[in-house]
Amino acid sequence: MVVDPYGVLGLTRSATPDDIKKAYRKLVRTSHPDLHPEDAGAEARFKAIAAAHDLLKDPDTRARFDAGEIDGTAAERPQRQYYRDFAQAGDNPYQQQRGFENHVDPADIFAEILRRRTRQGGEDFSHPGFSAPGPDLRYALEVPFLDAARGGEMRITLPDGASIAVKIPEGAHNGQTLRLRGKGGPGFGDGPTGDALITLSVGQHPVFQRMGDDIHVTLPITIDEAILGAKVTAPTISGPVNLTIPKGASSGRVLRLRGRGVSHQGGKTAGDQLVELKIVTPLAIDESLHDFMIEWRKSHSHDPRIDLMNEAAS
Incomplete structure (x- = not known):
């Protein structure tokens, strides 16, 4: 399926x-999906939105997409070039001083050789100056x-049993293709050796979710931490940090840790970490807490749903 990142974000190329x-x-x-747990299509839409944003926010990948060098998933597009693009004077259109340029499709080369051999009545048509780059391996x-x-x-691990190291760049995203020259x-x-094209598939994490360069975490807090405020420890992709919970915090409130998201260019630019608070009641409600809440309810008439009900009825 053809993916248009501009269309996914509802934008034009301008x-x-x-x-x-x-x-x-x-x-x-x-x-x-965390904000719309009952929407079955939310996760798929979110992944498409994040992938489109990752591609277009980077000026280099956006320019490559606009130029047709990569597709909407950031995968390399095959750059097919045919024998007529390399024709020169003489009876061999492929015979050049420097051989084939990169990305020539070997299938086109061999097809032309076979056509020429057919015209020669099956005679072996081999030129000592014939050269072409090796195929790219995916x-x-x-x-x-x-x-x-x-x-x-x-x-x-390569097909011949050898192995090569692949450097994963900081901030790599799902569907990104890395090119290893000469592999x-x-x-x-x-002709030169072809390249290895490595398409990345990024796994899920039980704690962190990525939204572009931002990281999302749901942080459980206790009732007393929510009411009284507290200093707690929160996980980040670079290690735990201290986080201040403000007094009167509610479930769903999002706190921002600036610069604690995904970094690029050696840390020169970085996203944020978004910490969504979730109040968790004790596993066992003791008698003192039970009695306190009964008395508190008697003297407090706060209804957090009143605005919701009024909006639903309007």
Whole structure:
């Protein structure tokens, strides 16, 4: 299926970086699965929105998509070039001083050779100057969530049993394709070796969820921490940090830890971590708490649902 990241975000190709950011933030509020747990399609929409935002917010990947070098999933597009693009004077249209340029499709080369051999009555048509680059080889690599967010190194095994190291860039995203120059198939004649194209599949994490460069965490807090406020420890992708819970905090309130999200360019730019609070009652309600809440209810008439009911009736 063809994916248009502009269409996913409801934008045109003339959208500014600010337009992209605003569209993403607006759509996240309507599609995040944690905010819409009863919406069966929310998770799929959210993943598509996040992937589109990841591609378009980066000027380099956006320019490559606009130029047709990558598709809407950030995968490399095959750049097919045919024998007529390399024709020169002489009876061999492929014979050049420097051989084939990158991305020539070997299938086109061999098809032309066979056509020429047919015209020669089956005679072997082999030119000593014939050369072509080797084919690009494609691999899929599953990357743990934290390795993709923080960067790291993994290894893949090649068909011949050898292995090569793959450097996972900081902030790598699902569907991103890495190119390892000279790690593909061998060239023909004096042609260069092809490249290895590694498409990343980023795993899920039991605690963290990624929204573009931001990280989302649901943090359980106790009743007394919510009412009285507290200093607690919260997890981040780079390790635990101290977090202040304000007095009177409610479930669903989101606190922002700036710069604690996914980093790019060696930490020069980074997203935030969004900490959503969730009040958790004790596993066992003791008698003193039970009696206190009964007395408190008698003297307090606060109804947190009144605005909701009024809006529902209007």
